[in-house]
Amino acid sequence: MTEAATNLAHPQAASAGLFSRIAAGSVFPVVSILAGLVIVWYVFAVILNGPFQRDLDRRAGETPGFVEFVGKTWSQPKPTLPAPHQVAANFFENTFLRKVTSNRSLVYHAWVTLSSTLLGFAFGTALGILIAVGIVHFTSLDRSLMPWIIASQTIPILAIAPMVVVVFAAIGITGVIPKALISTYLSFFPVAVGMVKGLRSPELMHLDLMHTYNASASQTFWKLRVPASVPFLFASMKVAVAASLVGAIVAELPTGAVAGIGAKLLSGSYYSQTIDIWAALVAGSVVAILLVTVVGIVGNIVERSMGGRPA
Amino acid sequence: MEFLERASLQPAQQTVVEARKLGLTFQTGDGPVQALSDVDLTIKKGEFVSFIGPSGCGKTTFLRVIADLEKPTSGTISINGMTPEQARQARAYGYVFQAAALYPWRTIERNIALPLEIMGISGVDQKARIKRTMELVNLSGFEKKFPWQLSGGMQQRASIARALAFDADLLLMDEPFGALDEIVRDHLNEQLLELWKRTNKTICFVTHSIPEAVYLSTRIVVMSPRPGRVTDVIESTLPHERPLDIRESPEFLAIAARVRDGLRAGHSYD
């Protein structure tokens, strides 16, 4: 309450220390919530790994005490649910102890995935905006295209990803482009839907004003619709960047799983290396947080430069 | 100034707005609302016409029809001999809305620049016009503020400045001075009269203040509600030259009394 009030009274003063305050303000909650999750995680590790451990012990004819049993469930080589410290050790080892160019380095794989994610996200955002612009301006597009765009999104990506990769390989396109296209396919939709809403969100009075100036469609677009759509755009872009990452990872599977977080996940599951899978998942999540946070920060900067009033 | 020449070239009696049996009915979920009915009105070039009438009688709606923001459901209307749509496309008018309608993401200065940008006016010229109109409405010093950092009256003045910044021949003003105190209001009234006389603009002006209507207008249109229609049109017999103290003259008071009677009559229909 007090904080909100000071914000009202001193938006400038509040924003000066914003970064440091966010850093100071959210580290503790994040850490404590994470700590809670880790505890739950350990408990689940015992529950989920327990039955198999019991089978093992039975076959080996051992009857360990509770503490020993719990310890064993936390140190299986291929657990159903690896314990946090197992994942952490693996993650640490593969992130910091390997040369970043080595194909065992998670940094390397994350980078491979990130590059096609970013490319796909850029394409996807551009395409989504383009489609939204078309739909908002041409009734014929709104009526004819929209239903098919929706239908296109219900095509299970994993079913067509291999075909896309095959078709592109057949015409000699390999590498990052096919992967990026699958990211594009997944990311353009949230942007398109959000932007259609956003571009239609200006108040009628504001549109009327443009009307009185006999502003052209493009002037109304740039000077009114675009600024009004900004909150929708950034909310959509956060979803899109996450979808884009998922798309890039999916697309890594049919390319033979050579490099990328998807490849790590696949080879991990192929060899039942659950710890590797989890480490790769953690890497994917870290990349996701970074991407979503960057989009969020850009959004804040844009909104601030547009005279956004501190909440 | 360029306006002087233009004014003298045109015959004073040219028709700017011509409404014949104009009617407009809104369809609402709750049944139709007849906002205008059988409105007949002719406005000549260079006139200053005030619209006065009880709240909800269709003043805003009538201005919106002239501005091609609303399509009449019966009757005809022409602007400068064109359809409202053609007139709008010719950027024939400037409109001050009843609410300020400033864009929250633009500073005051950029808000005033908006129509200038759209009409393709050069950067230098833009600057000059912004400065001039902001001075006119007493907002100098607030160029870089955002709308929410301004008081209600200041926002309204910014919206007036925005409409004045590009010199349209026809001005549609919907209660532009509603949120201003008497002193500023008097000042702006004088400024507006001055501008009008100098440039021979045609002005359609909605107000709730009887003295204001009488002081400014060459003609006062009194409207009454449900359905909105014109009940009286009062020609002002006041001279063109109007010092502020003309408002104490008996002639002025007589006109004001007639307007008040008209207004009261409108209310009795309620």
Add this chain to the structure above:
Amino acid sequence: MEFLERASLQPAQQTVVEARKLGLTFQTGDGPVQALSDVDLTIKKGEFVSFIGPSGCGKTTFLRVIADLEKPTSGTISINGMTPEQARQARAYGYVFQAAALYPWRTIERNIALPLEIMGISGVDQKARIKRTMELVNLSGFEKKFPWQLSGGMQQRASIARALAFDADLLLMDEPFGALDEIVRDHLNEQLLELWKRTNKTICFVTHSIPEAVYLSTRIVVMSPRPGRVTDVIESTLPHERPLDIRESPEFLAIAARVRDGLRAGHSYD
């Protein structure tokens, strides 16, 4: 009515608003704006205080401070002996904003019901109050309309009805009648005076109309801008009983002249 009893129970001289050296500075991207400085003011229970002053002088800001929507940056203020926050939480006041602020997804009727719902007033009672206040502001028949289907003045009246629907002892009204014509305005002025006398409410009223201020108030606070401060406080010597034609009386005109001078002085600081 219940209000009458309550009014007679309380000593007339109880302090409602007490501001001491109140100051408020807004920090904007463009440097600080001093909206209020050194405001000293005491408002007693049952007073009708009007605030008048040039656009941007801090009238709205002062009401917002009372309402705990803005925190002063210097000085102190107390409401009924409490902090503004406590007073707000005790639902000590009703506020009519300068703009209507109706919710677009609610019909007019539901908009007026909003505070009643929040304060947990029973359905039957709600209906009765809605009917009564909608009649008071002459909006009967528009219950089921949505805000965007109403004219500007009708929206403003709806927002007044919303504030009157729950009987707060302190009313903060920010130019409530700005968008209304003289006739409706006179009518509502009378209604408000009537309500005030009957219920012994305390009313803080921002207006730009000098006659309105003089007609309604027991005290008129004249403010001047940059930085916003109180330049004059005029006690009304008019009797409690005020027919509309009291506005032609010499006493009335004298007070009005004094207010106008104060206002003009404020402007000269510009």
Add this chain to the structure above:
Amino acid sequence: MSGLKLSWQAGLALLFCVAAAIMLPLAGAAAPYSGGTTALIFVLVAGAALASALPVPNLISAAILFVGAHGAAWLLIAGITGNEGTARTSFFLLIIAGWLLAWRCVTVLSVLRPVDRLANTLLRLLIPVIFGAWILILWEAITRGAGIPFVLLPPPSAIGVRLANSLPILWADVNQTIFKSVVAGYILGCGAGFATAILADRVPFLRRGLLPIGNMVSALPIIGVAPILVMWFGFDWPSKAAVVVVMTFFPMLVNTVAGLAASGHMERDLMRTYASSYWQTLFKLRLPAAAPFIFNALKINSTLAMIGAIVAEFFGTPVVGMGFRISTEVGRMNIDMVWAEIAVAALAGSVFYGAIALVERAVTFWHPSVRGG
């Protein structure tokens, strides 16, 4: 208006016609088209293009275009069927000319504003149908004309036949995937995202702690999560529903958070003056104001849920379900069955999305985007 007014589509179509005439024949070796058929095709295309330039009412013009474009397409495709892979440039030029005419037809139709409600609804349906029909016609013409291997991309006609012949299997799959996994997962996932957003909004501590963790969930790639969830929730639909929960959670979270910030300052101040409680403000102001954002998420999620449930079935299922069928039939080279499933998924997804869009119109009727902006 009098005189001819040739649209760019019709003009281009005429040009393509001329080019096609120069490059005859339509197809190689087997020569499936008689002289008469060939002439008829040209008459249809060129005739419709020219007729559309006549100053006739829009409805008639659209009808002529409709007949010309679809008649020509039908003749062309009927001829190439059984002679796959023999089409020459001329064939493709004419198909494209037909497509341009159909485009023109849609453009003419979309400016029509019938007063009749029924006619209006029909028109609103007809336009996307024509558009979609041409996706299928082009697909059919290209796969048959260029002789694209069946295992790579079967023509839509073959998919249609397969679909019609496999209705019981498709129904069983839809039942498993949509009515069990998607519906359960969608409700839980959207609910969880929404609840988290509210929780984060209510408790500042959680806001700062949960939102970053919510972002983390956003990228839990389905490929990594699906096997794990199958491990935890078993082979049957609950694990698929769990995948859908994970996929739909984040969009709902982000949009709800954005929506909760969308109410205006004055509107919030009003609530403050009533000393309205957190929940009162939430229900009476902030949620209604957030509704456009929330519906945004519901729409995006409707398609995400479909993808999620289908893909999750790639990672272990009982032998029923759309994802199971797709991955199995790819292995068996029954690509037509794969596309039949995809078609069903697309249809179901569109219906799902459409239903949400209808509810949105009803609930957020007040928003400028619905009132008509």
Add this chain to the structure above:
Amino acid sequence: ADKVTLQLKWVTQSQFAGYYVAKDKGFYEEEGLDVDIKPGGPDIAPEQVIAGGGADVIVDWMGGALAAREKGVPLVNIAQPFKKAGMELVCPKDGPIKTEADFKGHTLGVWFFGNEYPFYAWMNKLGLPTEGGKDGVTVLKQSFDVQPLIQKQADCISVMTYNEYWQLIDAGFKPEDLTVFNYTEMGNDLLEDGLYALGDKLKDPAFEEKMVKFVRASMKGWKYATENPDEAAGIVVENGGQDENHQKRMMGEVAKLIDNADGKLIPAAYERTAAALLAQKIITKEPEGAFTTVITDKAIK
């Protein structure tokens, strides 16, 4: 050098060691070939890749290849390096299944995506319905790994002798804890990894010549790999295979399936495979010209 693209059926692992060794040791180069080896993955159908022109030759199982033939992809087996099948069904000893007679009413994990034919052929032979219920077996589409057994979601699961079997061992099962149904030993095996090219392309003598060279070099690679399993596994790991130990073990097991690395198709095995597929209506008519011995005859003298 002549370019040849080879599409594998699965990710890089010792299952395909021969090809990687041939490339690494320069056997292809000696034949004047420039071979590009494309790893596969889940849901990459090599039949589709070759139909789309993305490969000249693919590694495929015969069931998938014959099914694709009926769909208009004229695949022809040009060599059969794997003489025996590596697939088996394993069940924990302490579970309900000890013999074929125990299957009724239990749940079995099966790989799909074209790998399900041997299983269905077997059940067909046993006369067990696969729609579940008390008198049949319930089939689960099994994922990449051996979790269903560990989790007890299935009573038996499919494994390859050279791969998943060892994952069970790694997970703590001992060989004596497991009941194994080996398809080859039961005589239910269908031919696994063979090399397939498009029939119409093979009509071109130049392409045929290229394939002869390719098969010759590949079999040389297989020979080398079976003789030097550890080095071969190393080469596989260099090319992207995961887990060196696992690859070494895999190489050892794969070697047992290769026999003498001549790549010749045994007609009897082919007949049995075709008959089993016909019996299950996976293919509808007796395949003709689905294999050729010309290439191996020319390649390996």
